[in-house]
Amino acid sequence: MSAIFCSNCGEKHTTSSKFCENCGTDLGEAILRHKQKHLPIKYVQSLPPKPDSQESINEKRKIPKQKVSTIAFILSIIFLIVAIFLLFIANRMDINESWIFILAAVFGSLFLISLIIHSAFNPKRSGICSGCSGCSGTECSGCGGCDCGGFDC
Numbered sequence: 001m002s003a004i005f006c007s008n009c010g011e012k013h014t015t016s017s018k019f020c021e022n023c024g025t026d027l028g029e030a031i032l033r034h035k036q037k038h039l040p041i042k043y044v045q046s047l048p049p050k051p052d053s054q055e056s057i058n059e060k061r062k063i064p065k066q067k068v069s070t071i072a073f074i075l076s077i078i079f080l081i082v083a084i085f086l087l088f089i090a091n092r093m094d095i096n097e098s099w100i101f102i103l104a105a106v107f108g109s110l111f112l113i114s115l116i117i118h119s120a121f122n123p124k125r126s127g128i129c130s131g132c133s134g135c136s137g138t139e140c141s142g143c144g145g146c147d148c149g150g151f152d153c
Contacts, residue, residue, distance in 0.1 A: 004027065004030045006022065006023065006025050006027065006030065007025065007029070008023050009025070011023070065121045068121040069118050072115070072117040073114075073115075073118040075110075075114040076112075076114035076115040076118060079107045079111035079114060082107045083111060086104040086107065087104045
């Protein structure tokens with residue numbers, strides 16, 4: 001046990017004493033200060049700040065451009081096949097009802113829309129450079145500063 005001193009008379013005591021044997025002063029406060037003073041110091045490594053929760057959610061939900069482009073291309077092929085099939089069936093069976101032509105027109109329109117989406121999200125053809133001066137406009141230097149994904153711009 002280490003020693004503490006009475007704040008009233010200065011008498012030396014052990015930390016197990018609750019009152020000064022000389023003057024009767026309560027040593028509780030002195031014991032508390034002594035314990036706080038002799039606590040081991042722990043250094044805590046600061047943690048990096050957490051990213052904004054909304055930002056991290058958006059990053060997780062982000063679909064790569066290449067995937068969107070591939071899905072749109074596959075859908076455009078399917079829509080084109082369905083539209084051609086409907087027109088072929090209508091012609092072969094001599095169907096003159098308007099609903100089949102409207103349905104073929106809808107699938108043809110879906111084909112065009114998905115083809116436009118494919119073109120917009122295709123990184124091989126975007127040619128968008130953020131000013132890294134690494135892309136010549138025909139080839140990518142692989143600098144990572146452009147949106148071409150390392151393909152020819």
